[in-house]
Amino acid sequence: MENFDEFDDYRDRISTIGTNGKRVWVYPKKPKGKLYNYRKITALFLLAFFFLAPFIKIDGEPFLLFNVLERKFILFGFPFFPQDFYLLVPVMIAFIVFVVLFTVVYGRIFCGWLCPQTIFMEFVYRQIEYWIEGNNKQQRRLDLAPLNFNKLWRKGLKHFLFYFISFITIVWFLAYIIGMDQVFRIFTADRGSNLALILGVVVFSGVHFLVFAKLREQVCVIICPYGRLQGVLLDRNSIVVSYDYNRGEPRGIYKPHENRATAGKGDCVECSSCVQVCPTGIDIRHGTQLECINCTACIDACNGVMKRMNKPQGLIRYASERSIADTEPLRFNVRILLYSFVLLGLLTLTGFLFSERTELEASILRMSGTMYQEYDAQHYSNIYVIQVVNKTRNTLPVEIELIQPGGEIKMMGGELNIEKGKVGKADFLLVLDKNVVKKSLTNVKFRVLANGREMDVINTSFVGPNSLDRP
Numbered sequence: 050m051e052n053f054d055e056f057d058d059y060r061d062r063i064s065t066i067g068t069n070g071k072r073v074w075v076y077p078k079k080p081k082g083k084l085y086n087y088r089k090i091t092a093l094f095l096l097a098f099f100f101l102a103p104f105i106k107i108d109g110e111p112f113l114l115f116n117v118l119e120r121k122f123i124l125f126g127f128p129f130f131p132q133d134f135y136l137l138v139p140v141m142i143a144f145i146v147f148v149v150l151f152t153v154v155y156g157r158i159f160c161g162w163l164c165p166q167t168i169f170m171e172f173v174y175r176q177i178e179y180w181i182e183g184n185n186k187q188q189r190r191l192d193l194a195p196l197n198f199n200k201l202w203r204k205g206l207k208h209f210l211f212y213f214i215s216f217i218t219i220v221w222f223l224a225y226i227i228g229m230d231q232v233f234r235i236f237t238a239d240r241g242s243n244l245a246l247i248l249g250v251v252v253f254s255g256v257h258f259l260v261f262a263k264l265r266e267q268v269c270v271i272i273c274p275y276g277r278l279q280g281v282l283l284d285r286n287s288i289v290v291s292y293d294y295n296r297g298e299p300r301g302i303y304k305p306h307e308n309r310a311t312a313g314k315g316d317c318v319e320c321s322s323c324v325q326v327c328p329t330g331i332d333i334r335h336g337t338q339l340e341c342i343n344c345t346a347c348i349d350a351c352n353g354v355m356k357r358m359n360k361p362q363g364l365i366r367y368a369s370e371r372s373i374a375d376t377e378p379l380r381f382n383v384r385i386l387l388y389s390f391v392l393l394g395l396l397t398l399t400g401f402l403f404s405e406r407t408e409l410e411a412s413i414l415r416m417s418g419t420m421y422q423e424y425d426a427q428h429y430s431n432i433y434v435i436q437v438v439n440k441t442r443n444t445l446p447v448e449i450e451l452i453q454p455g456g457e458i459k460m461m462g463g464e465l466n467i468e469k470g471k472v473g474k475a476d477f478l479l480v481l482d483k484n485v486v487k488k489s490l491t492n493v494k495f496r497v498l499a500n501g502r503e504m505d506v507i508n509t510s511f512v513g514p515n516s517l518d519r520p
């Protein structure tokens with residue numbers, strides 16, 4: 050086991066751990082190319098959404114809110130209540146199945162294009178690093194240089210900006226929990242009474258800073274559970290960033306005027322451009338590896354080389370291991386179509402569950418500990434409590450109608466108006482003719498109306514005297 054050759058060595062340790070067991074710092078070259086531009090647009094859109102969403106309000110309520118402490122949740126302007134948590138089970142199951150199927154078919158596309166870790170690392174922090182410390186070679190030279198004024202101000206400014214952005218990001222995360230108005234108050238007028246919270250933000254900003262200043266690709270390679278799952282989720286048919294070894298091998302350096310086909314060389318010119326741009330420091334020519342986050346930087350780099358050599362692009366491309374081995378183009382086979390169909394079905398189911406969610410939730414229960422009352426010589430009465438959750442964005446006037454049997458409802462405490470996003474309660478009497486109450490428990494059916502529209506039908510019971518107590 051001592052003499053690992055170049056091709057076996059990568060199997061025994063991750064790319065960022067050296068043979069001495071120490072961290073190998075990655076200095077990726079700034080990528081450029083078509084896919085990088087698309088990723089940049091995607092990242093800018095997602096970052097804009099992240100930073101703008103806390104300012105968006107619909108009818109005075111935040112567009113998104115995840116207030117775990119007060120159990121108040123608003124998704125895309127729609128308030129959700131603990132009563133809606135039954136939706137969580139099917140949605141979570143759909144989400145897990147979705148993640149598994151999506152990864153089986155499309156590999157780690159999420160990691161490269163949508164993951165917040167990649168977006169912040171590649172399109173925020175790394176950009177600042179290129180701006181202050183220069184390209185990958187200049188960064189390496191700066192790290193090796195002794196401490197001098199140049200190194201001090203560049204490192205100082207970079208880390209200051211890193212921490213500042215981390216602080217802003219954590220403040221924005223807080224805005225998603227308690228709302229931007231509240232955050233603004235905490236950091237301005239109410240600073241004195243919120244020192245512990247402000248200290249918490251400072252500490253979390255420090256953790257965030259360390260993730261992007263120090264941990265970096267280690268999050269994707271070692272810490273992220275989704276990354277760890279790849280080993281069991283990917284198979285030979287999964288679409289991943291792949292090197293076409295049938296076309297590229299045997300690799301050999303480029304020599305002008307040489308006919309590579311006659312010289313028995315494949316299309317890979319051993320320029321190592323694909324390795325230089327890789328943010329996790331791997332060589333994709335070894336095949337799919339756990340470190341690969343499918344960022345496509347190597348695709349762009351290799352396509353640039355192929356273009357200069359007048360060769361077709363796609364020596365590194367999105368492909369399945371099987372399509373590369375069988376030298377077949379990637380086709381949308383039955384399996385991919387079937388899985389995609391299931392994914393679409395799950396998305397539709399989730400959308401359906403949300404659309405079926407009622408805007409008003411009502412319950413009517415007999416007041417606990419009460420029995421029937423002799424209302425007058427001809428009538429019995431029961432006391433009920435109606436509880437209504439108003440999930441709309443408007444105040445709702447709520448009414449109750451008795452569907453069966455015939456009788457009379459007498460509200461206690463006036464009309465029932467429930468404010469938006471609030472839970473309201475009221476007591477009422479149900480008065481039934483003694484002739485109707487023939488058993489100790491009589492079935493009754495109520496209709497709950499809001500703004501004159503039927504919102505719910507509730508079945509419950511009316512307590513009357515049992516046969517021994519009857520006159």
Ligand code: SF4
Nearest residue numbers: 317318320321323351
């Ligand atoms: S960029 Fe392309 S040609 Fe250059 S080493 Fe990588 S695979 Fe080979």
Ligand code: SF4
Nearest residue numbers: 327341342344345347
């Ligand atoms: S191998 Fe290519 S796709 Fe994978 S992480 Fe490296 S540069 Fe990105």
